[in-house]
Amino acid sequence: MSLLEVKNLSVSFKNGLSEDIKAVDDVSFSLKENEVLGIVGESGSGKSVTSLSILGLLPYPKAYHSQKSSIKFQGKELNLDNEKQLEAVRGKDISFIFQEPMSSLNPLHTIERQIAEIILTHNKISHKDANKEVLRLLKLTGIQNAKERIKSYPHELSGGQRQRIMIAMAIANNPKILIADEPTTALDVTVQAQILDLLLELKKQNKMSMLFISHDLNVIRKVANRVCVMKDGRIIETGTVKEVFNNPKHEYTKKLIASSLSLKKTGKSGGKKILEAKGINISYPIEKSFWGRTLKEIKAVNNVSLSLNTKETLGIVGESGSGKTTLGMAIANLAKYTGTTLFEEKIINKNNKKEIKNIRKKLQIVFQDPYNSLNPRMNIEEIIAEGLEVHFPEISKEEKQNKICRVLSDVGLDRGILSKYPHEFSGGQRQRIAIARALILTPEIIILDEPTSALDVTIQKQIVELLNEIQQKQGISYIFISHDMNVIKAVSDKIIVMKDGKVVETGLSEQIFNHPENEYTKKLIKANL
Numbered sequence: 295m296s297l298l299e300v301k302n303l304s305v306s307f308k309n310g311l312s313e314d315i316k317a318v319d320d321v322s323f324s325l326k327e328n329e330v331l332g333i334v335g336e337s338g339s340g341k342s343v344t345s346l347s348i349l350g351l352l353p354y355p356k357a358y359h360s361q362k363s364s365i366k367f368q369g370k371e372l373n374l375d376n377e378k379q380l381e382a383v384r385g386k387d388i389s390f391i392f393q394e395p396m397s398s399l400n401p402l403h404t405i406e407r408q409i410a411e412i413i414l415t416h417n418k419i420s421h422k423d424a425n426k427e428v429l430r431l432l433k434l435t436g437i438q439n440a441k442e443r444i445k446s447y448p449h450e451l452s453g454g455q456r457q458r459i460m461i462a463m464a465i466a467n468n469p470k471i472l473i474a475d476e477p478t479t480a481l482d483v484t485v486q487a488q489i490l491d492l493l494l495e496l497k498k499q500n501k502m503s504m505l506f507i508s509h510d511l512n513v514i515r516k517v518a519n520r521v522c523v524m525k526d527g528r529i530i531e532t533g534t535v536k537e538v539f540n541n542p543k544h545e546y547t548k549k550l551i552a553s554s555l556s557l558k559k560t561g562k563s564g565g566k567k568i569l570e571a572k573g574i575n576i577s578y579p580i581e582k583s584f585w586g587r588t589l590k591e592i593k594a595v596n597n598v599s600l601s602l603n604t605k606e607t608l609g610i611v612g613e614s615g616s617g618k619t620t621l622g623m624a625i626a627n628l629a630k631y632t633g634t635t636l637f638e639e640k641i642i643n644k645n646n647k648k649e650i651k652n653i654r655k656k657l658q659i660v661f662q663d664p665y666n667s668l669n670p671r672m673n674i675e676e677i678i679a680e681g682l683e684v685h686f687p688e689i690s691k692e693e694k695q696n697k698i699c700r701v702l703s704d705v706g707l708d709r710g711i712l713s714k715y716p717h718e719f720s721g722g723q724r725q726r727i728a729i730a731r732a733l734i735l736t737p738e739i740i741i742l743d744e745p746t747s748a749l750d751v752t753i754q755k756q757i758v759e760l761l762n763e764i765q766q767k768q769g770i771s772y773i774f775i776s777h778d779m780n781v782i783k784a785v786s787d788k789i790i791v792m793k794d795g796k797v798v799e800t801g802l803s804e805q806i807f808n809h810p811e812n813e814y815t816k817k818l819i820k821a822n823l
Contacts, residue, residue, distance in 0.1 A: 320528065321340070389473070410427075435492060483613075484821045525546050553751040555780050557803065568604050571633065602739065605765065607772040608772070674714055707730065788802055799814075
């Protein structure tokens with residue numbers, strides 16, 4: 295008998311204005327004892343809504359299930375209208391690890407209090423014994439200096455530590471089923487590998503079953519026994535991991551598997567040096583005296599030098615906190631720094647605003663999250679044209695329209711979108727709009743800061759291919775910042791590996807991937823396999 299059985303599950307959301315939105319459409323699957331079932335699909339496929347339905351965690355009554363929908367745990371129907379029954383199961387028999395721990399943990403309570411609450415809710419136990427159990431769970435989930443960390447608040451912990459706290463809460467009552475909804479998406483690759491190893495070890499120790507939701511096929515391949523592939527609210531293919539990955543039947547599954555990125559094919563650069571940075575240092579004060587004098591500081595970028603040729607992509611890779619984004623901001627003159635930068639062999643005067651403005655025509659930047667970097671009050675035409683109005687106010691309306699339409703075509707978008715607003719587009723479309731905004735000035739260099747990290751694998755591949763195609767056509771140089779070695783290898787000619795504000799290794803892309811010398815580089819590459 296299956297531990298969990300979901301049959302004919304359909305979930306809709308009341309729209310209020312038009313026809314209700316069906317997010318999950320007649321989904322059926324089962325989870326056996328001591329099994330990991332992976333549910334994989336892109337954003338909007340319905341995988342998270344499916345998992346949240348199991349414990350009645352959707353925003354009811356706006357969300358509702360069809361009459362045929364059935365969710366059984368150990369052969370007994372879970373009545374989603376019976377809150378008392380659900381509360382007895384939630385956190386005890388079935389636990390949930392949410393995607394973003396910073397949003398899921400209470401910022402006003404200590405870690406000790408939040409984990410103890412889960413234990414006290416389902417067990418007759420004293421506060422003293424509950425706190426002892428919290429300490430044991432922190433040690434079990436690999437929290438360093440657990441005795442000191444137990445009194446910490448969520449904001450005082452790193453992303454990996456917060457995710458470990460969420461796991462500690464989820465396993466606190468030794469559940470029979472652990473539902474993990476994208477538990478590693480926001481984490482660096484090395485931390486991601488640690489969390490996956492931890493979950494599999496805890497599953498083995500506690501004899502749990504797991505429902506693992508992800509858009510990342512590599513993660514599913516590592517953790518799951520069986521897999522369900524979802525698209526547009528339906529399960530379109532299911533089978534063992536070996537069957538689905540080695541012999542996919544559905545075209546969409548084949549497309550997902552084919553979305554893996556390969557090493558960029560590069561010839562000899564042959565270009566001249568367009569940008570050079572020498573001895574870049576950036577420090578931030580972490581403690582000041584009463585008079586404002588810096589007592590302690592952290593060095594975000596420590597004596598970094600680099601160069602970039604025409605028609606070349608320089609990849610800057612490292613984990614969160616390595617200093618890669620800060621370095622990119624300095625090169626774009628968006629952060630204060632010491633050291634020297636040269637553009638076309640001329641030293642940039644950081645204090646000359648006119649000179650900096652002229653350089654920004656030729657050096658543009660694309661940020662990580664286009665939803666936040668695109669002004670929600672401006673339509674697409676206004677967003678793309680903004681740079682032209684700043685740097686080329688004299689051009690005619692007709693010439694401006696021609697440039698906008700040409701650049702939209704370059705990024706694979708239609709001119710019919712010009713009157714629309716950012717919220718009306720998908721993540722991939724918004725990133726194309728952000729790239730179009732950078733391209734409109736025909737720059738010589740574009741700095742791309744994690745431009746694919748928030749995207750599904752198929753969209754990620756499209757954006758990488760688009761950037762490579764634009765580079766071939768227009769001869770633009772890129773500085774591509776990422777924590778993902780798979781993306782870096784698909785775009786880069788040269789690579790700089792950063793750790794703790796320093797460059798630990800640099801070289802040609804092929805050299806770095808085939809013959810890495812630094813142990814940290816080897817660790818990053820291994821974590822992406």
